[in-house]
Amino acid sequence: MTELTEASVRAEVRAWLAANWNPDLGLVEWRNKLIDSGWGVPGWPRQWYGRDLSPGLVPAVEEEIQKSGAIGVAKAGIRTLAAATILAHGTDLHKQKFLRRILTGEDTWCQLFSEPGSGSDVAGAVTRAELRGNKWVVNGQKVWTTSAHHADYGLLLARTDWDKPKHKGLSYFIIDMHQPGVKVQPLKQMNGHASFNQVFMTDAEVMPEFLVANVGDGWQVTTTTLMHERRGADALRSWAVGSTREGRAYDEERAEIATVMEPYKWYPQRAGRVDLILTRARETGRIDDPVLRQEIARVLIMSKSAEWLARRARTAQELGRPQGPEGSLGKLIASNVARAAARVHTQISGADALLSGDDGPMKGVIAEILVSVPATSIAGGTDEIQRNIIAERVLKMPREPSIDTDKPFRDVPRNTVS
Amino acid sequence: MKFSFSPEQEEFRSNLRRFLADRSSTKEVRRLMETEAGYERAAWQKMNVDLGLTAVRIPEAYGGQGFGFGEQAIVLEEMGRALACAPYFSTAVLAAGAILNAGSEADKRALLPGIASGETVATLAWVEDNGRWDAEGTTLKAASSGGGWTLDGHKSFVLDGHTADLIVVLARAPQGPTLFTVAGDARGLARRAVEAMDPTRKMARLEFNGVSARLLGEAGQAAAAFARTMDEAAILLANEMAGGAERLREDALAYARMRMQFGRPIASFQSMKHKQADMLVDVELAKSAAYYAAAALDEGDSDIPAIACLAKAQASEAYLQTAIHAIQIHGGIGFTWDNDTHLWFKRAKASEVFLGDATHHRELMMQRWAA
Ligand SMILES: Cc1cc2nc3c(=O)[nH]c(=O)nc-3n(C[C@H](O)[C@H](O)[C@H](O)COP(=O)(O)OP(=O)(O)OC[C@H]3O[C@@H](n4cnc5c(N)ncnc54)[C@H](O)[C@@H]3O)c2cc1C
Ligand SMILES: Cc1cc2nc3c(=O)[nH]c(=O)nc-3n(C[C@H](O)[C@H](O)[C@H](O)COP(=O)(O)OP(=O)(O)OC[C@H]3O[C@@H](n4cnc5c(N)ncnc54)[C@H](O)[C@@H]3O)c2cc1C
Numbered sequence: 001m002t003e004l005t006e007a008s009v010r011a012e013v014r015a016w017l018a019a020n021w022n023p024d025l026g027l028v029e030w031r032n033k034l035i036d037s038g039w040g041v042p043g044w045p046r047q048w049y050g051r052d053l054s055p056g057l058v059p060a061v062e063e064e065i066q067k068s069g070a071i072g073v074a075k076a077g078i079r080t081l082a083a084a085t086i087l088a089h090g091t092d093l094h095k096q097k098f099l100r101r102i103l104t105g106e107d108t109w110c111q112l113f114s115e116p117g118s119g120s121d122v123a124g125a126v127t128r129a130e131l132r133g134n135k136w137v138v139n140g141q142k143v144w145t146t147s148a149h150h151a152d153y154g155l156l157l158a159r160t161d162w163d164k165p166k167h168k169g170l171s172y173f174i175i176d177m178h179q180p181g182v183k184v185q186p187l188k189q190m191n192g193h194a195s196f197n198q199v200f201m202t203d204a205e206v207m208p209e210f211l212v213a214n215v216g217d218g219w220q221v222t223t224t225t226l227m228h229e230r231r232g233a234d235a236l237r238s239w240a241v242g243s244t245r246e247g248r249a250y251d252e253e254r255a256e257i258a259t260v261m262e263p264y265k266w267y268p269q270r271a272g273r274v275d276l277i278l279t280r281a282r283e284t285g286r287i288d289d290p291v292l293r294q295e296i297a298r299v300l301i302m303s304k305s306a307e308w309l310a311r312r313a314r315t316a317q318e319l320g321r322p323q324g325p326e327g328s329l330g331k332l333i334a335s336n337v338a339r340a341a342a343r344v345h346t347q348i349s350g351a352d353a354l355l356s357g358d359d360g361p362m363k364g365v366i367a368e369i370l371v372s373v374p375a376t377s378i379a380g381g382t383d384e385i386q387r388n389i390i391a392e393r394v395l396k397m398p399r400e401p402s403i404d405t406d407k408p409f410r411d412v413p414r415n416t417v418s
Numbered sequence: 419m420k421f422s423f424s425p426e427q428e429e430f431r432s433n434l435r436r437f438l439a440d441r442s443s444t445k446e447v448r449r450l451m452e453t454e455a456g457y458e459r460a461a462w463q464k465m466n467v468d469l470g471l472t473a474v475r476i477p478e479a480y481g482g483q484g485f486g487f488g489e490q491a492i493v494l495e496e497m498g499r500a501l502a503c504a505p506y507f508s509t510a511v512l513a514a515g516a517i518l519n520a521g522s523e524a525d526k527r528a529l530l531p532g533i534a535s536g537e538t539v540a541t542l543a544w545v546e547d548n549g550r551w552d553a554e555g556t557t558l559k560a561a562s563s564g565g566g567w568t569l570d571g572h573k574s575f576v577l578d579g580h581t582a583d584l585i586v587v588l589a590r591a592p593q594g595p596t597l598f599t600v601a602g603d604a605r606g607l608a609r610r611a612v613e614a615m616d617p618t619r620k621m622a623r624l625e626f627n628g629v630s631a632r633l634l635g636e637a638g639q640a641a642a643a644f645a646r647t648m649d650e651a652a653i654l655l656a657n658e659m660a661g662g663a664e665r666l667r668e669d670a671l672a673y674a675r676m677r678m679q680f681g682r683p684i685a686s687f688q689s690m691k692h693k694q695a696d697m698l699v700d701v702e703l704a705k706s707a708a709y710y711a712a713a714a715l716d717e718g719d720s721d722i723p724a725i726a727c728l729a730k731a732q733a734s735e736a737y738l739q740t741a742i743h744a745i746q747i748h749g750g751i752g753f754t755w756d757n758d759t760h761l762w763f764k765r766a767k768a769s770e771v772f773l774g775d776a777t778h779h780r781e782l783m784m785q786r787w788a789a
Contacts, residue, residue, distance in 0.1 A: 293780070305728070306703065398686035
């Protein structure tokens with residue numbers, strides 16, 4: 001086998017795209033072709049649609065696909081988490097049934113972890129799943145569930161044993177969202193969007209083969225999903241908003257964005273749109289204000305350094321080195337950057353920061369930044385929880401004395417009202 | 419750009435760290451900082467014989483080892499960690515940098531081998547009492563007379579200026595900004611060690627009264643070479659600061675693990691843990707900027723002037739913030755002379771100011787990057 005280099009990989013992808021990409025194919029038809037070639041998810045194992053490509057070479061493939069104007073595999077938010085979790089813990093049946101349709105975009109997913117009583121303390125879930133006959137029957141309520149309103153499947157964390165300590169009595173399921181026992185109710189967010197929902201499950205059913213890992217091992221699977229979610233926080237920034245190009249595949253992609261991607265429309269604001277700071281400052285003439293220049297520079301420095309920190313972590317990973325502290329810091333830093341950027345955007349806009357929608361600066365984009373930023377430090381685990389994780393896992397500082405880990409969950413004090 | 423340290427660089431780092439742990443304990447730092455020179459020549463020369471530190475980035479043609487900025491950044495990070503008392507920054511960063519950037523082939527052949535071998539302690543004198551870190555602040559005058567040059571004026575904040583054998587001087591010549599070299603014992607040169615806030619890094623004020631000097635490079639042509647030297651120095655200082663900050667963070671963590679209050683180690687209190695997490699964020703951001711900037715120097719990145727400002731500003735704030743947290747975590751003992759934390763605190767403060775503070779560098783970055 002010849003040694004793969006970045007150049008050889010790029011050349012191979014380019015050649016394949018030149019021979020195969022055609023904007024007049026149907027979106028799913030095209031993505032199936034891409035998946036069959038292994039270039040859709042080149043970092044995945046060969047057995048499951050990939051090419052076992054080393055992580056360092058994957059961005060080059062993505063870049064080539066983007067440069068050629070071709071559409072990649074579907075990869076919005078929760079879908080990547082579902083795919084990563086199934087790849088790591090799923091059975092062959094799960095992989096056969098779900099992975100390809102996640103990649104083509106035919107199925108969409110949601111993450112049913114948070115509950116009214118357990119957000120940060122995900123392991124405190126009280127939604128119950130009981131084996132009745134040959135089916136699992138689920139009862140309980142989830143909340144803040146992004147995309148539940150259009151999801152086909154959910155990643156469900158539920159309690160299967162109340163006599164075991166809290167982390168040991170949980171199981172992880174794949175639940176069909178299109179069934180009578182699942183009711184989804186949109187929640188309006190402070191930014192006016194409704195990307196998340198309440199989900200009520202009343203005698204909802206799960207086939208036994210849709211249990212992921214073993215009964216009682218739900219927590220380990222959950223941590224895999226959460227780890228990918230934290231890592232992915234950065235990627236949200238670069239999501240494409242769809243092209244204006246012509247062709248059936250593009251039309252269908254635009255339709256996909258209008259429905260499936262809609263809940264994430266405002267997510268790019270999460271990073272505080274550092275990329276717009278200089279444009280805005282020039283536009284308003286405030287770039288010449290010496291005080292503001294200091295504030296702008298601070299944000300640019302923080303965000304550049306964060307970018308280089310992520311690059312260090314990636315390089316280390318490519319070289320097969322153990323994960324350093326830089327790997328765990330991304331989510332916390334991203335919310336620091338977002339908050340600082342929002343502050344600067346407010347200063348740059350001055351009185352115009354009072355306005356939103358079409359009256360607002362940049363046709364409302366700035367207002368959207370200002371009212372969306374708080375999500376960054378809550379979604380996917382709050383800043384406080386990230387700090388706990390960094391302190392305890394990376395710095396190995398003593399864990400919080402816990403009052404609930406060894407007791408049967410039945411006896412643990414918890415929120416009584418939702 | 420990808421950046422990471424190679425296995426060879428990692429090995430170089432661990433050897434150096436071991437060497438410095440051995441030779442530059444805080445006991446030794448405390449002993450040397452009480453001396454007027456701030457270092458011992460014999461120890462300094464041994465360091466160069468054993469490890470070739472000043473030779474690292476000097477090309478082989480001039481007696482050096484010919485490595486890049488990446489390797490020199492490692493030296494600085496480790497010296498910053500250990501707070502090593504040595505005329506390294508003055509000699510190997512400032513003076514050698516100025517000579518490499520401004521000197522003619524003949525200048526380099528004449529001046530660099532002594533620096534590479536560790537025989538010559540050298541420095542760069544450019545700031546004056548006005549405290550301006552750029553070339554525009556220079557008032558020291560150079561005049562040519564009978565084929566030679568003489569210097570009149572003063573220089574301040576000159577690192578190791580009172581002990582250096584060789585002083586590179588920025589002066590105003592009729593042709594424009596020009597660099598010269600002057601012997602430490604030149605006639606007409608008065609040197610006085612000033613009392614520095616950071617006792618581990620000594621500074622001097624120099625008076626030039628008709629001191630005869632040798633031209634470095636071409637008369638009136640020093641501006642670009644000098645600016646480049648400042649960018650390199652800012653980046654290397656950022657790496658030194660990152661090393662110091664990391665050491666403080668680690669020491670504070672070790673103390674917090676061991677110190678018991680209320681029946682448990684203070685490291686188990688959440689406010690201590692969150693502080694440590696925030697310190698890690700600060701230090702890792704500073705390291706990333708400093709490493710990236712050093713790698714960018716080796717790659718000849720055209721954005722160096724802006725990246726240098728970025729790295730210096732980031733490291734200045736991170737180092738000082740880390741020092742403040744570290745003292746706080748130590749409680750009352752952190753405010754004592756016997757506790758070592760203040761040694762790094764003072765270095766953090768001094769490094770924040772030296773070469774221009776964070777405010778200065780943020781503004782410069784805006785001018786260079788964002789217009
Ligand atoms: C935009 C958005 C999208 C989301 N999408 C989803 C989704 O798709 N699926 C899903 O399952 N969830 C989702 N979430 C939920 C999210 O994961 C939770 O909101 C988050 O984990 C916080 O939980 P909580 O809201 O219950 O707050 P709580 O856990 O009640 O926390 C309240 C406050 O207490 C602090 N706190 C809690 N525990 C500790 C501790 N041990 N130490 C210190 N401070 C602590 C928190 O940091 C926070 O400041 C989403 C949230 C948002 C905002
Ligand atoms: C200038 C000065 C003058 C002083 N004068 C006097 C005096 O005249 N008389 C006198 O009796 N004392 C005096 N003190 C002592 C002072 O009161 C103590 O230093 C202070 O109470 C801290 O105690 P400590 O030094 O033992 O630190 P520690 O208690 O060991 O604390 C170390 C660190 O851990 C943190 N920490 C400790 N417990 C917790 C917790 N439960 N949760 C979160 N964080 C925690 C602290 O905030 C600190 O950051 C003086 C101190 C100074 C600096």
